[in-house]
Amino acid sequence: MLFRSQAARTRLVAGFCVRLALVVGLIGSSDAKEIPTGVEGHQSGVKPFFEEYCIRCHGPDKSKGKITLHTLDGDLAEGQELERWEDILDVLDFEEMPPEDEKQPSDAERQAVVDWIDGGLRDYVDHASKASAAPQARRLTNFEYQNTMRDLFGFELDLVKALPEDPKKPYHFNNTAEFMLLGPEQVDRYLDNARRMLSSAIVDPEKPEVIRHEWNFEPARYTLAGSHDDEVGVFDGGRRSVSRGVNMREWPSTGEYRIRIKAGAILPPGYDEVPLRIVMGSHLRHDAGTGDYHPVGTVHVSNDVDHLKEFEFRGRIENHPYQVGKVLKSGKEPDSMWIYPQNLFDNGQLNDHHSTGWEFDVPRAVVRKIEFEGPIVDVWPPEHHTRILPEDSLRHADPDAYVRGVLQRFMTRAFRRPVASEELDRFASLYKMLEPGFDSLEATMRETLAMVLISPQFLYHTVAGDEITTPEYELASKLSYFLWGSLPDEELLALAAEGDLDDPEVIVNQVGRMLADERAGDFIDNFATQWLSIEKMKAVNINLNLFPRFLYTVHRGERSGQEVLFRPTIRDYMHEETVGFIRELVRRNASVLDIVDSDFAWLNEPLAAHYGIEGVKGLGFRAVAIKPDDNLGGLPTQGSVLVGNGTGSAPHPIYRAVWLREAILGDEVKPPPAEVPALSDTAGESADHAVTIKDLLALHRTEETCNDCHVRLDPWGIPFERYNAAGQFQAFIPQDGARVPRFNEGQHGDLKGYNDALAKIFKIEVDASARVPHGPEVDGMRELKDYLLGDRDKDIAENVLRRLLGYGLGRALTYRDRYAVEELLKTSEKDDYAFQDMIVAVCKSDTFRNPTPNQP
Numbered sequence: 001m002l003f004r005s006q007a008a009r010t011r012l013v014a015g016f017c018v019r020l021a022l023v024v025g026l027i028g029s030s031d032a033k034e035i036p037t038g039v040e041g042h043q044s045g046v047k048p049f050f051e052e053y054c055i056r057c058h059g060p061d062k063s064k065g066k067i068t069l070h071t072l073d074g075d076l077a078e079g080q081e082l083e084r085w086e087d088i089l090d091v092l093d094f095e096e097m098p099p100e101d102e103k104q105p106s107d108a109e110r111q112a113v114v115d116w117i118d119g120g121l122r123d124y125v126d127h128a129s130k131a132s133a134a135p136q137a138r139r140l141t142n143f144e145y146q147n148t149m150r151d152l153f154g155f156e157l158d159l160v161k162a163l164p165e166d167p168k169k170p171y172h173f174n175n176t177a178e179f180m181l182l183g184p185e186q187v188d189r190y191l192d193n194a195r196r197m198l199s200s201a202i203v204d205p206e207k208p209e210v211i212r213h214e215w216n217f218e219p220a221r222y223t224l225a226g227s228h229d230d231e232v233g234v235f236d237g238g239r240r241s242v243s244r245g246v247n248m249r250e251w252p253s254t255g256e257y258r259i260r261i262k263a264g265a266i267l268p269p270g271y272d273e274v275p276l277r278i279v280m281g282s283h284l285r286h287d288a289g290t291g292d293y294h295p296v297g298t299v300h301v302s303n304d305v306d307h308l309k310e311f312e313f314r315g316r317i318e319n320h321p322y323q324v325g326k327v328l329k330s331g332k333e334p335d336s337m338w339i340y341p342q343n344l345f346d347n348g349q350l351n352d353h354h355s356t357g358w359e360f361d362v363p364r365a366v367v368r369k370i371e372f373e374g375p376i377v378d379v380w381p382p383e384h385h386t387r388i389l390p391e392d393s394l395r396h397a398d399p400d401a402y403v404r405g406v407l408q409r410f411m412t413r414a415f416r417r418p419v420a421s422e423e424l425d426r427f428a429s430l431y432k433m434l435e436p437g438f439d440s441l442e443a444t445m446r447e448t449l450a451m452v453l454i455s456p457q458f459l460y461h462t463v464a465g466d467e468i469t470t471p472e473y474e475l476a477s478k479l480s481y482f483l484w485g486s487l488p489d490e491e492l493l494a495l496a497a498e499g500d501l502d503d504p505e506v507i508v509n510q511v512g513r514m515l516a517d518e519r520a521g522d523f524i525d526n527f528a529t530q531w532l533s534i535e536k537m538k539a540v541n542i543n544l545n546l547f548p549r550f551l552y553t554v555h556r557g558e559r560s561g562q563e564v565l566f567r568p569t570i571r572d573y574m575h576e577e578t579v580g581f582i583r584e585l586v587r588r589n590a591s592v593l594d595i596v597d598s599d600f601a602w603l604n605e606p607l608a609a610h611y612g613i614e615g616v617k618g619l620g621f622r623a624v625a626i627k628p629d630d631n632l633g634g635l636p637t638q639g640s641v642l643v644g645n646g647t648g649s650a651p652h653p654i655y656r657a658v659w660l661r662e663a664i665l666g667d668e669v670k671p672p673p674a675e676v677p678a679l680s681d682t683a684g685e686s687a688d689h690a691v692t693i694k695d696l697l698a699l700h701r702t703e704e705t706c707n708d709c710h711v712r713l714d715p716w717g718i719p720f721e722r723y724n725a726a727g728q729f730q731a732f733i734p735q736d737g738a739r740v741p742r743f744n745e746g747q748h749g750d751l752k753g754y755n756d757a758l759a760k761i762f763k764i765e766v767d768a769s770a771r772v773p774h775g776p777e778v779d780g781m782r783e784l785k786d787y788l789l790g791d792r793d794k795d796i797a798e799n800v801l802r803r804l805l806g807y808g809l810g811r812a813l814t815y816r817d818r819y820a821v822e823e824l825l826k827t828s829e830k831d832d833y834a835f836q837d838m839i840v841a842v843c844k845s846d847t848f849r850n851p852t853p854n855q856p
Contacts, residue, residue, distance in 0.1 A: 035116040042074020042116075076120035079128060086815045089117040125816055137460045138177040138810055142166050143526050145459075147486035147519070149193070152413060153201045154384045155256070158294070158319050159193045170533040171662040173803075175481075175810045187454055194453035198446040200254045200318055202388055205442070207380045208252065213372040215246045219305075231266070232276065232343045232365040234350065235555075242367045245284065245340040252317055255375025256382070259296060259313045259339065262369040264305040273302040274363035275344040275619045278313055279566070282323040283338050287557065289565050292321045298344065300618075305366045317374055341367050344567060344619060348609025350552050352751045389445065403445075404428050410449055415457040416480075416487050417473040418497075427452060461810065464851045471851045472496035479510060479843060482808040484519040485526055504844045511840045521583060528582045531803050532635065532663050534575060537644035540725075542571075545742030546649060547726040549610065549751060573607045574639035574727065580621050581638070589836040592800040593793055596664065597634040597785045601626050610639070611728060628782070631729040636660065636720070636781060639727030646725035653717030660716050665792060666799030669713070715770035719784040722766045732762040797833040798825050804842050809852075820847045 035041040060068070072081055093114055140148060142160045150156040164186060167179045174180065217230035227233055232243040251257075265274045281293030297313040325333030345363050376382075381389075388410060394402040407427050411419045431448045438444040452458060462477040464470055476496040480488035488496070492510065495501040501510070514520060529535055542550045544561065550570055551563045563569070581602040585594055600623040601613070608616035608624065611632060616624055626632050635641055645655035661667040724730040734740055740761060741747075748754040769779040775791060778784045788796065801824055806813050813821070824841055831837040842848055 033112070035112050037116070037119055038077065039074050042072075076117075076124050079124055082121060082124065082815050085117055085121060086818070089114060089121065121815065122819060125819055128816070137456070137463070138175070138180040139182045139459050140461065141175050141180060143522070144175070144481055144485050147484065147522060149197055149453075151486045151489075151519075153197060154387060155200075155316060156319075157197055157200065157316060159197070162193055162196075163189050168530075168535070170536070171531070171668070173527075173530050173807050173810075175807065176812060177810075178812070182459065190454045190459065191450060194450035195446065196318070197453075198449055200316070201384050202442050202446050202449075203255075203381050203385050204440075205381070207377050208255070208375055210377060211250055211252055211372075211374055213246075213248045213250075215242075215370045217242045217368055219366070219368075227360075227364070228366075230366050230368055232341045232367055233359045234343050234345050234362055234364075235359050242341055242370070243343070245338045246370055247283070247323070247336040247338045248372060249334045249336055251322075251337050251372075252375045254318055255316070256314060257317050257372065257374030258376055259315075260310055260369075260371040260373075261313075261341070261367055262308050262310050263299075263301055263341075264303050264308045264366045264368075265301040266305060266364040266366060267302075268361055268363065271363045271617075273300045273618065274365045275299075276301050276311075276365045276367075277342045277344050278339065279342060280315075280337060280339045281321045283336070284340060284566050286554075286564070286566065287559060289559065289562060291566070293338075293340070293566070294319045294321065296339075300620075301365055308366075308368060314376075339370060339372065340566075341365065341370075342567060346552070346568075346606040346619065348549065348606040349751075351549050351555065388449070389442065395441070399441075400428075403431055403441075406445065407431070407448070407452075411452055411457075413487070414452055416462050416477050416493070417469050420468045423457070423468075470496070472499055472501050474851055475501055475849055478808065478848065479507075479514065481810070482843070483511065483514040483523050483839075484517065485522045486519060502849060507844050507849070508840055511843050512836075515586065515836060515839070520586075524583045524586060525579045527803075527807055528579050529575075531807075532578060532641065533659070534578055534640040534644055537571065537574065537640050540643055540646065541648045542643070542726065543649040546740060547724075548743040548754070550726050570606060570610055570639070571643070573604060574643065576604075576621055577602050577607055578635065578638050578640040581635070584623055586835045586839070589834045592797055592833045592835050592838060593789055594835075595635050595800070596788050596796060599626065599633065600624060601630075601632045607639070610726075631722075631781070634785065635664070636785070637723065637727075637729075642720070642723045642727035643725065648725055650725050651721055651723060653720060654713055655717075656720040657713040657715075657717030661713070664788070664799065665795050666802060712773060715772045716784075718770040719768050719778055719780050721768040722780055730762075731766055733764050733766055734761045735763045793833075794825070794829075797828060800833075800835075801825055801828060801838055801842070804839060805845075805847065808842055808848055817847060820845060 036044060072084065076082065076085060142163050142165070145163070146156075146158075146160050149159055166174050168174060169179075219228045219230050227241060229241050231241065259278060259280075261278065263276060267274065275298055277298040278296040279293040280296050282291050284291035284293060294315075296315050299311045301309075301311075303309045320337060322335050322337040325335045327333075343363070343365050347362070389406060392402060392405070394405065404424060408419055408424055411423065411427065415423075427448060430451060431444060434447050435444050438447065461481065462469055462474050464474040473493070473496045476488040476492040480486055480492060491513075492501065495506060495510070500506055544551060544553065552567060552569045554560050554562050554564060581598075582595075584590075584600075584602055585592070585598075590598075601611075602621055603611070603613060603616055603624045604619050604621045605616050606619070608614070611630070613624065613626070613630060613632070616622075631637060641659060642651070642656070645659045646652050658669045661669055722729060722731055741757065743751075743754045748757055768781070769777060771777045772784075772787060775787055778787050798821065802813060802821055805817070805821065805824070824838075824845055827841050828834075828838050831841075
């Protein structure tokens with residue numbers, strides 16, 4: 001399959017019927033002759049072909065899928081209708097139609113038309129001018145903005161909460177001009193963020209008062225609880241327990257703080273550590289599920305209580321919410337901020353034990369002391385202040401020169417390029433205009449630099465479209481925002497200044513250095529999350545009656561069965577499973593084909609327990625070797641995919657088929673028309689007698705409005721049927737008419753009892769067999785993976801390559817990129833489609849290195 005642009009793929013799906021008409025039109029002699037090039041060939045070969053086989057459904061009287069062909073003149077050299085011609089080329093080359101019950105064209109007949117279109121399109125791309133209208137500007141995404149502010153100032157405040165959420169479209173990247181628009185209301189929010197950041201970055205000369213608090217806990221047993229006051233168990237401790245949190249009524253408004261705890265662990269046999277997390281924020285009402293916090297940090301405590309150790313955490317106080325004091329008749333109570341130690345131990349069985357006592361058989365933390373100190377003033381003013389306002393004699397000897405120097409350094413870093421003299425003059429004038437309204441240089445500079453941070457030069461991506469910015473600086477920003485989601489560092493900017501960055505060997509070295517940096521983890525998370533559309537998993541309402549282990553829930557009291565909001569659960573771990581898996585493939589430089597199947601899974605203990613994998617201990621993720629009967633490996637069997645493309649109670653083969661075609665094969669599946677009835681509505685009364693989803697889909701296909709799409713989707717989704725809505729392998733389903741009970745502690749005792757009861761009901765073996773379009777019969781995920789890797793490997797590799805290139809460029813790819821992708825794919829094939837090598841190839845390509853192309 002050759003490359004297809006996103007826009008082309010959209011029209012490809014919309015024009016389902018044109019596929020059939022075009023390809024059926026190729027029926028004829030097996031020794032079809034070559035069609036002459038240009039308009040002559042269109043008139044003598046292609047146009048008559050359209051008139052005989054296509055115009056009836058795609059002409060002046062009828063336009064199925066809103067596709068018409070009678071207006072095409074065949075003059076590709078003039079650049080007319082090139083996207084529509086690319087659609088037709090893809091239809092023929094993809095060989096998805098006609099249906100198998102129709103007579104098929106010979107390879108020679110198909111190739112004749114493919115060669116004619118491909119030749120005309122390639123000739124146009126080779127000779128067309130690269131210049132056109134100015135490129136569309138695109139602002140930084142929220143992800144890029146957050147990282148840029150962090151790296152610009154040297155510390156991190158949570159700024160995204162104050163911004164409107166970026167647009168999202170499943171299986172698409174939002175870092176394009178199409179999505180990254182900017183309105184007046186958003187500029188106001190950027191200004192608020194800039195002022196907030198600068199109020200923390202630039203401090204006042206006088207050293208602030210340091211606030212200190214200390215809390216101590218004794219190993220005394222509280223009689224109404226089963227634990228000591230200094231213990232932090234999996235479940236809540238007693239009323240006086242340290243796990244209930246400590247609160248302070250006074251804290252600094254800005255600055256870095258330090259929390260020290262003295263802690264140890266109670267480790268029953270078989271356990272090596274206890275994960276202890278510290279969070280700080282408002283009062284966490286576990287009994288009501290209310291409260292807000294920001295994590296401080298997590299340590300894995302392995303020392304025993306006879307050898308207590310001190311652990312230190314640091315953070316920014318501005319990131320933490322606080323508890324607003326109640327207003328009483330006697331007046332308003334003081335505001336407060338709470339610190340909570342949390343035991344995050346989770347072996348996947350937290351919901352299996354509803355009786356008191358089990359929590360004493362698992363690791364517990366012991367916290368004897370908690371100390372808070374802030375702001376930290378070991379060095380004053382702090383480094384992030386002197387980076388902006390250095391100690392310099394010019395401040396008093398020549399204030400104007402000092403101000404210009406401050407502005408030049410900051411703006412150069414913020415704009416990711418040297419600052420033009422007129423830009424510097426403008427902001428120096430702004431400083432002079434603002435100066436009378438403020439009482440210090442620090443205050444005036446805060447407001448002046450805030451204006452820098454709402455300028456287009458900061459908020460928009462760097463483009464070498466004028467005399468100020470060179471292609472080298474644009475390339476530095478391209479590399480950094482691609483691989484870090486942030487601004488270029490000093491090394492990249494130095495290479496750009498020296499004119500060395502565009503050297504392919506330099507790029508190879510820089511890409512390797514950047515991928516080894518921890519900031520590359522941000523890129524992989526953002527890239528994989530959008531590419532695979534795994535965020536929708538969070539919106540799926542899992543049926544906890546059927547899957548009582550999926551979320552950690554309150555096990556007794558009025559809120560029994562409700563989700564515990566203040567600790568991570570399987571859903572959070574599934575996200576890390578997918579992102580960490582992609583990160584590991586890149587680290588290993590493994591083949592991108594491993595996204596379909598792999599010999600390892602990326603797991604921690606609770607997730608391994610969820611999948612039924614033994615021998616994995618602790619919350620830390622690691623690569624775990626898997627066997628065929630584990631029914632894992634690659635993306636298609638990961639919980640983020642299976643849960644996100646299910647209903648919460650049952651798997652959904654259509655959702656999973658769409659995911660496979662979009663995320664893995666690179667198709668773009670158009671949503672069903674509004675008039676198409678839902679699956680259950682179409683099945684009607686007959687659904688009462690249907691045993692499997694396969695039967696329901698067969699009924700659905702009897703509807704003419706449904707069949708066109710489902711005949712192309714169902715075969716891809718049915719092989720997923722042995723994975724339930726919670727992402728677990730499940731080979732059997734309830735027999736016809738059986739009612740699946742909810743978990744009941746009194747009736748089933750524990751999870752094992754519940755599973756034993758389900759085994760008596762789940763008697764029907766899941767039918768996961770289907771014949772893939774133009775392919776073999778496959779039964780289940782194993783055979784589907786074998787088919788994908790054996791017959792569709794190039795399609796899969798091309799899809800990953802196209803996604804990397806589109807994400808790196810920050811724009812949708814078009815027919816102009818078709819043959820560049822083709823060459824990159826050939827290069828990658830020689831390297832067995834190695835993931836890291838593919839990223840390097842993208843960055844070395846002319847398409848990526850050249851100045852931002854003007855959009856057609």
